[in-house]
Amino acid sequence: MSEHAALKYLLAYPPAVVRQAQSLFDAGELPAWLRRKYPDGHDVQTDKALYQFVAALKQRHLKNAPLPAKVLYDNQQHPLKGTLGTNTMISRVQGGRLKSKSEIRVASLFRELPLPFLQMIAAHELAHLKEREHDKAFYQLCRHMLPDYHQLEFDLRLWLNCRERGLL
Template sequence: MSQPLTYLQAYPAELLDKVRALLDQGQLGQWLARRYPERHDAATDRALYDYVMALKQRYLKNAPPLAKVQYDNNMHPVHGTLGTNAFVSRVQGGKLKAKNEIRIATLFREAPEPFLQMIVVHELAHLKEKNHDKAFYQLCCHMLPDYHQLEFDTRLWLTARALER
């Protein structure tokens, strides 16, 4: 009996068959490790903030400012949350202040650098484009030309983590 590929449900059957073959051989995690050996240095919230701000400065200088960037233990990939971009309103001294915040699932502390970059690019794109439409994905691909491949490979990485443990 094959295991459900929770993170890959929207992909074609022939592609899923290849993924299942790698899983059956216990090779998916090794294949990903060979393909993405590089890790990132953004292990702390401060380092993540600096990482995000560098990408924002490079591609989205005129986008609204970010008040907070941090890892979040409450995000769970099975529930579809790898990162969020929130426009948070708080009362400060009798005034309503609104600020943008980005939160990234804590499991990305352990991810290969390209996967973290893909999630960050996705959340940064929401500063300009709120919906997942054509303009949104064009912006993602502008910041990260192989965005779609990295999104798929991130889903493979999540699958390997879930099924090969």
Template sequence: MTTLHYLNGYPAALLERIQTLLEQDQLGTWLERKYPSRHDIQTDKALYQYVAELKQHYMKNAPALAKVAYDNQQHPVKGTLGTNTFVARVQGGKLKSKNEIRIAALFRDAPEAFLRMIVIHELSHLKEKDHNKAFYQLCCHMEPDYHQLEFDLRVWLTWRELA
């Protein structure tokens, strides 16, 4: 039996279903049926525009973003699919702050729904720093299927790792 470490904490019935699909070599087919197309957001510039549009639509009053980029250092095994950093520096007599979002480079090859879920997750950190109830409510406000997408992303990562 394969260890499904991306799916720790999910109910046994779901894990058994995913394990069965893996054993029957059907998990990739199931994922491709559910998420048939890849996105065209391949450059950091395109990613910045994509994030800026979502931010403008849902979070107009949130702090501006200084940088949005794909990051080759982000890796799901190490626990990071994306990061949101806030850096404050004193320049002259002023305090300057910059927000940066970095998304794991593996999302260049992911379905657009998974990229959107990660971007929404990181945008939500502009308002809520912790993973608390308000944070997940904000995520669900921007993406009503957030929790399903998070689960499906974990399944996709499992399939990608084992394929």
């Protein structure tokens, strides 16, 4: 099995990193390592709880950013479709005025994942309130909210590879 076929969520990472992850995966050690590193789930199970969770993170780190109008779990968001979350602006005309509201949708699978992964996707989507593009400023903002953002994103990709094969 080639590296890219086995760990498809790591395609953009350097070959040396992929080889190291691949060797853990091939040895059957990756799922146990991930369970030890991320043993606990979370109780953010409803859309209301998710809204409060995201609002608290926003208030702690992005005081000047507008609060999203909606934050909810979405069954349409899925890694196979290339998306784990979205942040969209919805504009409507109300009484001759144009009103814009942001809406954050998070893949429903985050209900089952460890809390640090939910924190990572929430920080990612909140960063889009200030930075639309995935550029240096965007990732600096993600790291402002979660200093270990990049490690969490990488570990989430490892988790998704294992989960997809029924190993987690």
